[in-house]
Amino acid sequence: MKRAQVFEWMAPIVVGCIVLVVWQALVDFFEVPSYLVPGPWLVAKTLVADRAVLLHSLGFTLAVAILALAASIVIGVVVAFVFVQSRALEMSLFPYVVLLQVTPIVAIAPLIIIWVNDPLPALVICATIVALFPMISNTTLGLKSVDTGLLDLFRLNGATRWQTLTRLRVPTALPYFFAGLKISTGLALIGAVVAEFVAGTGGTASGLAYQILQAGLQLNIPRLFAALVLITVTGVVLFLIASLLGWLALRRWHDSAVARS
Amino acid sequence: MTERIAAVSEALVALREASVTYPTGVAALDRTTLSVAPGEFISLIGPSGCGKSTLLRLAAGLLEPTTGSTVRADDTRLAFVFQSPTLMPWANVRRNVRLPLELGGVANADAKVTEALRTVGLAEFDRAYPRELSGGMQMRVSIARALVTEPRLLLMDEPFGALDEITRERLDDELLALWAQRHLTVLFVTHNIYEAVYLSTRVLVMSPRPGRITAELAIDEPYPRTDALRVTERFVKRCQHLSDLMAGNERGR
Ligand SMILES: Nc1ncnc2c1ncn2[C@@H]1O[C@H](COP(=O)(O)OP(=O)(O)O)[C@@H](O)[C@H]1O
Ligand SMILES: [Mg+2]
Numbered sequence: 001m002k003r004a005q006v007f008e009w010m011a012p013i014v015v016g017c018i019v020l021v022v023w024q025a026l027v028d029f030f031e032v033p034s035y036l037v038p039g040p041w042l043v044a045k046t047l048v049a050d051r052a053v054l055l056h057s058l059g060f061t062l063a064v065a066i067l068a069l070a071a072s073i074v075i076g077v078v079v080a081f082v083f084v085q086s087r088a089l090e091m092s093l094f095p096y097v098v099l100l101q102v103t104p105i106v107a108i109a110p111l112i113i114i115w116v117n118d119p120l121p122a123l124v125i126c127a128t129i130v131a132l133f134p135m136i137s138n139t140t141l142g143l144k145s146v147d148t149g150l151l152d153l154f155r156l157n158g159a160t161r162w163q164t165l166t167r168l169r170v171p172t173a174l175p176y177f178f179a180g181l182k183i184s185t186g187l188a189l190i191g192a193v194v195a196e197f198v199a200g201t202g203g204t205a206s207g208l209a210y211q212i213l214q215a216g217l218q219l220n221i222p223r224l225f226a227a228l229v230l231i232t233v234t235g236v237v238l239f240l241i242a243s244l245l246g247w248l249a250l251r252r253w254h255d256s257a258v259a260r261s
Numbered sequence: 262m263t264e265r266i267a268a269v270s271e272a273l274v275a276l277r278e279a280s281v282t283y284p285t286g287v288a289a290l291d292r293t294t295l296s297v298a299p300g301e302f303i304s305l306i307g308p309s310g311c312g313k314s315t316l317l318r319l320a321a322g323l324l325e326p327t328t329g330s331t332v333r334a335d336d337t338r339l340a341f342v343f344q345s346p347t348l349m350p351w352a353n354v355r356r357n358v359r360l361p362l363e364l365g366g367v368a369n370a371d372a373k374v375t376e377a378l379r380t381v382g383l384a385e386f387d388r389a390y391p392r393e394l395s396g397g398m399q400m401r402v403s404i405a406r407a408l409v410t411e412p413r414l415l416l417m418d419e420p421f422g423a424l425d426e427i428t429r430e431r432l433d434d435e436l437l438a439l440w441a442q443r444h445l446t447v448l449f450v451t452h453n454i455y456e457a458v459y460l461s462t463r464v465l466v467m468s469p470r471p472g473r474i475t476a477e478l479a480i481d482e483p484y485p486r487t488d489a490l491r492v493t494e495r496f497v498k499r500c501q502h503l504s505d506l507m508a509g510n511e512r513g514r
Contacts, residue, residue, distance in 0.1 A: 149347035152323055156341055157364040157410075167360075171351045253351045253390050 038222040043229060046222040054211065054223075058230050061207035064120065064192035065185075065238070068127030072184050075128070076135025077177075083136075084143040084169065085161075101133035105191060109198035123195045123207075130191030134180040142176025143169045175254050178246030185238040193231060272296035273337045273414045273446055274320050279329035280471075281315050288471035289315040292329065295465070295474060297414070302440055302447045304457035306503065307467030308511070313450040314344075316472065317416050320448060339414040340407035344422060346399035348391040348406075354378070355387040358406045365410070377409040380439070397428040404432075408439070415440075415447045422451065430488075433460055441484060454503045458496060459486060464503060468510045476506045 020040045026032070027039035034042055047054065079097070083090035109126045116122035146169055154164050196209035208227045215224035250257035275296035282288045289312040297303060297320070305313050318324040319331050321341050333339075340361075348357045358377055362370040378384045381401040391399055400420060407415060421429040433456060440447055451457050457464045458480055466476040480499065482490060490496050 147347060149343045149345065150349065152318075152321075152341065152343070153347060153360070154364065155323060156321060156339075157361045159364045163364055167364075168349075171349065174351070253392060255392075258392065 035219050035221045038225055042222050043225045047226040047229065050223055050226060054208075054226060054230060057206055057208045057211045057227070058234065061189070061192050061196070061209070061231070062234060064123045064127055064196070064207065065189040065234075067124045068131050068191055069185055069188040069238075071124065071128040072131040072135045072188065073181070076132055076139055076180070076184075079136050080139035080143055080173075081165070083140045084165075090140070097133065097136055100129060103129075105130050105194055106198050109195050113195075113199050119199060123192060123199065126195030126198075127188050127191030130194070131184040131188035134183040134187065135177075138176045138180030138183075139173055142173025145176065146172050174249055175246075175256060178242070178249065181246065182239060182242045185242045186235055189231070189235050189238060271334075272298050272332070273334050274339070274448075275332045276316070276319060276326070277330045277332065279319055279326035279331060281312070281319065281324065282327045290319070290326075291471035291473040293473055297446060297448055299413070299446050300444060300462075302437075302449065302460055302462045304449045304451055304461040304464045305467060306451055306454060306457045306464060306507070307472060308469050308507070309452060311467045311470050312472030313467060314418050316467075317341075317418050317448065317450055321416050337414050338410060338412045339416060340410055340412035342403055342407050342415065342417040342420045344419045346391065346396075346403040348399060348402055350391050352390075353387065354383060354389050354391070354394070354402050357391070357402055358387075358409055361406060361410045367410075373409050374405075377405040380408060381405045381435070397424055397432065400424065400432065404436075408443075411443075413444075413446060415445050417447065417449045419450050419452065421456070422453075429456070436460070437484065437486065454500050454507075455491070458499050458503065459491065466503060466506045466510070475510055478503060478506075 024039045024041055027037060032039075038046070079093075083094070105126055108129070112125050113119070113122045116125060143165075150168055151164070154168055159167075192207065193209045196207045197213065200213070208231050211227040212224050215221070215227065247257050252258075276293050278292045278294055279290065280288070280292050281290040291312075293316060295316075305316065307313055315324065319326055320333075321339060322331070322333065323341075325331070349360070352360075355374055355378070359370050359374045362373060367373070375384065375387075378387055381404055383398065383401055383405065386394065386398065391402070394402065403420070421432050424432070436447075437460060439445060447460075449457075449460060461480050464478045464480060465474050466478070467473065468475045478499065482495070
């Protein structure tokens, strides 16, 4: 590895370590009670001690987020395909896609939870609504951003609509799709957590949001922090996976992914 | 008149009084008549924005004339070479060149691709991606992709306009060799007078927009043409003549 690369990796890690050490030192020095701000060491210990219940909750939240992400990808891509095939459909439906995007999920989540009795599908629907928009708008833009010269070339060689879609529009859309995916993974997780908050402690569900609510009520602040840490780490890992997938798909040809030499 | 119609009917492609007005209201081409006979190498020169690309797109059938008509012989297989290489960045050289064959469902594509790549001297670059090639090499790929379908008519829209002088002259020579070997017919757009005279059997001069063909000059120099031609007095005179014709168009607007 080159020096610059090492720096690129090490710098954020060093910053993180410094923050943790300072945090711990401040908590120790001022003897802050753990029900206000627990030190990182206590949070870590709580993570290990409560791992059974926390990991179970993580599994649930992760399941909601991943199902919502999968639904967003499928729905987003299908809707984008439909939009580029028919300008009329796009013009009549796109405003409603925007409507979906601007409606706060906390406002409609209670309705969805009432309508859909089963908590898992209800939460997945909420998280999907949050995560869907970037997939639709990015993929649509990508499918349309076709080089007009290549479009002419396809026409001259008698390409069918299907050939133009699969061999020209889809590859063109890939960088846009992956840019959308990076945004949507984070949104799916946020959607999963927010929806569960709205569902409240009444449901049988037991995701990380439920743990946070419970821990808050019981003033078990170290566990609250531990749950928070898990959500954050999960979000980062999901983002890294999405970035990796994008890089794998684009590394040979797209400027965003090709190594600068 | 009858003679003219006869000439048109044996042409590979012909425009009759064709005008193009774009939906934006821009009149790009004005009642242009042109017929391209087999074996010709025709260059179109004219100032930028005068409708050269429009004329070529008409000839290719990518555009319908607003008034007038376009005629193409039924068996005219044509290929288009664009101003920029217009390659698929996600596909390597081989897959780019193979594209027209795949779209047309042609059998035995691989052998044809190999042959086309060898023709343009890129045989060993078939796994490279467009971004890994120089501008001149990308243009060669673009030409290989045009040749792979074995066209009779090659429509080229300022193909070498973005290249440096030396690369351009080399590609000009290679193009002439291909034209002779394969009995191609070429309709070539350029804004370079020297290039037009060097390559062509006939040069057509277009007026500023809305473009029409205002003059025609036959270049009766024998082929193969070499660099020695560029310094002959006749060559220089012809270029001067064309330059005057274009300047006349500018003044007359
Ligand atoms: N698709 C289009 N829509 C509207 N106007 C166009 C379009 N294509 C070209 N034009 C206009 O038509 C004129 C001729 O264009 P073009 O044929 O590209 O000229 P040239 O190739 O000689 O530079 C220009 O003024 C250009 O702006
Ligand atoms: Mg042009």
